[in-house]
Amino acid sequence: MSVAVFTRASTPHLADGLIRTAEKHGVSLVFVHDMGSQIDLEPFLKIRTAIQNHDCTHAIYVDAFDVLVSRWEEKEVETLIDKAGGLLMSCECGCWPAGPWCDTYVARKRTPWCAINGGQFAGTRQAMIDLLREVYDRKNMMECGGGNQEILHKMLADGYEMGLDQECRIFQSMAGLSECITEKNGIMYNTFTDTFPMFPHWNGRTPGMGDWLKVLL
Numbered sequence: 001m002s003v004a005v006f007t008r009a010s011t012p013h014l015a016d017g018l019i020r021t022a023e024k025h026g027v028s029l030v031f032v033h034d035m036g037s038q039i040d041l042e043p044f045l046k047i048r049t050a051i052q053n054h055d056c057t058h059a060i061y062v063d064a065f066d067v068l069v070s071r072w073e074e075k076e077v078e079t080l081i082d083k084a085g086g087l088l089m090s091c092e093c094g095c096w097p098a099g100p101w102c103d104t105y106v107a108r109k110r111t112p113w114c115a116i117n118g119g120q121f122a123g124t125r126q127a128m129i130d131l132l133r134e135v136y137d138r139k140n141m142m143e144c145g146g147g148n149q150e151i152l153h154k155m156l157a158d159g160y161e162m163g164l165d166q167e168c169r170i171f172q173s174m175a176g177l178s179e180c181i182t183e184k185n186g187i188m189y190n191t192f193t194d195t196f197p198m199f200p201h202w203n204g205r206t207p208g209m210g211d212w213l214k215v216l217l
Contacts, residue, residue, distance in 0.1 A: 003074045004056035007064040008032045008043045015064035017213045024217060025072035030054065031064075041139045044148060048132035051125060059128045060170075063119040066202040066209060070172075070188040070216055073198070077122065080170060084163025086127035090120035090171030091164050092203060095153065097144035104157040111166045111193055112177055116156060118149030119203050120171045134160070172197030175204040183215050 005027055009015050012031055022029050032046045051059050058078050081088050095102035095115035105115050123131060138151045146153075156162055165171050168190045174181065180192040181200075188197055202209040 002056060003058045003060065003077050004028070004030055004051075004054050005060045005062060006030045006032060006047050006050055007062050007067075008047060009064040012064070017068050017209065018062070018064055021069040021213070021216050025069050027069050027072050041136050041148060041151075044132050045136050048129055048136070051128050051132070054125075056125055058122065058124055060122040060199075061120065061128070062199050063201065063203075066206075067120065068200050068209065068213060068216055069198065070200055071196055071198050077170060077198070080165075081122055081124060081163075084165075085161055086163075087123040087131060087161065088121065088163040088165050088170060089152065090117045090173065090199075090201065091115055091166050091168075092117040092173035093176035097146035097150050099144060099150075099153070101150075101153040101157040104153075108164060109166075111168075113166050113168055113173055113193075114164070116149065116152045116162070116164065117171075117173050117201065117203055118147060118152050120199055120201055121152075122170060131162075167193045167195050168197045169193075169195050170198050172200040174200055174202045174208065175206045178206075178208070187216070188212070 007029055009031055032050050058081050091113040092115055093112045095105055135148050135151050141154055142150055144150055180190055182189050188200055
């Protein structure tokens, strides 16, 4: 297996939508079982260990309870990660939590989905191992309770090399601009970016995941 998809859950049955849509598209999920939180960052240390113990060449991390699989093209994922320099981060429409680190997105903005969302990201195996270690090592930098997302904003502002999936080729934040997201040929389509995202994410308790589950199954 070249690309492995990692996720975390204390109760995997609550990730039923992710599991069922992953099975439909032949995506093998690697579950990291934990009772931790994104604030203490312990789960990300466990994910790092899981990636280290896996023989994948590329890895994807996705949240479990609010993510579905719309489509899957492994070679496309590898190509997009490699073209991005080894890391490709999911993006959402706003920079949360707010702070001076948000200014780094102004010059980089190409689409409304411009700021890192910490619930999904991808990279080469080694780049993911290094990223997760760096995130954990910076846990004392949190000022606003934003967990790994706040740290990732600050890492980008500090010059850490990360590609941004602003075209929503792999990841799709469903919080905001829902009018741009529609169904086309049985899968999700972003009319603004003219792309077919693979992993839609109902971040921020965004409603509508149940309706989309019916579409994608």
